Amino acid sequence: MSANTWRQPTGDGDIPPGAGQATTSAGNPPGKGTTAAVHRAGRPARRFWSARRIPAAIVALLSVAAIGLLLYDVVSVRADRPGMSWRRRLAEELATRPLHDIWMTVGAAVAMALGLWLLLLAVTPGLRGLLPMRQPTGIPRTGEVRAGLDRHAAALILRDRAVRVSGVQSARVDVGRRKVKARAQAHFRDLNEVHADLDAALSEAATNLGLAQQPTLDVRVRRPKKG
Numbered sequence: 001m002s003a004n005t006w007r008q009p010t011g012d013g014d015i016p017p018g019a020g021q022a023t024t025s026a027g028n029p030p031g032k033g034t035t036a037a038v039h040r041a042g043r044p045a046r047r048f049w050s051a052r053r054i055p056a057a058i059v060a061l062l063s064v065a066a067i068g069l070l071l072y073d074v075v076s077v078r079a080d081r082p083g084m085s086w087r088r089r090l091a092e093e094l095a096t097r098p099l100h101d102i103w104m105t106v107g108a109a110v111a112m113a114l115g116l117w118l119l120l121l122a123v124t125p126g127l128r129g130l131l132p133m134r135q136p137t138g139i140p141r142t143g144e145v146r147a148g149l150d151r152h153a154a155a156l157i158l159r160d161r162a163v164r165v166s167g168v169q170s171a172r173v174d175v176g177r178r179k180v181k182a183r184a185q186a187h188f189r190d191l192n193e194v195h196a197d198l199d200a201a202l203s204e205a206a207t208n209l210g211l212a213q214q215p216t217l218d219v220r221v222r223r224p225k226k227g
Helices: 053-078 085-096 102-123 151-162 191-208
Strands: 002-006 034-036 130-132 148-150 168-175 179-186 216-222
Touching: 053 102, 130 151, 148 151, 151 168, 151 179, 151 191, 179 191, 191 216
Parallel strands: 179 216
Antiparallel strands: 002 168, 034 216, 130 148, 168 179
């Protein structure tokens, strides 16, 4: 998720100051910097799991259709009626075609790909756009409540904080699950100073988001292109 904007008038930030501490990298060269925000106390939260309704519905419908056709064919054979022609043809093809046949290879590859896709959906949580937030400690029954922050909303908060830094003309912020990339253009002030202030501001803002896993900041500042 990313957010991009031009400089806005300086004003009070959306995130209350002093809610957390952050480390800065003022000594980094202009245009490049990586800083890890301080992890505040709190219990780590697990990622949110997707319901996978669409894949589950597709698999269920296909399974019901296949089982229904097979059951109908079995009943027909038990009633002394000829089985379906497609089943007899399929059984004949499977019995006579060699394993190195191109259609056997393609069918096996498709079945393996579908199986791996379903296995991947089963073991991964999904919902990559939702970042889990930390659960507070020392408060009863907080384990029953889970909070999450949308990556696009987090990008908007960090972007608004970035454009309030003196010297920043425009800023673009991309928020990932483990890393935040900030790209800013400075139209005045020294790049070292702008980079240090921007790095400190985004570190504090990222800490105050209250995420379960504090992201690493990658801050780069450059001059606008001329012409």
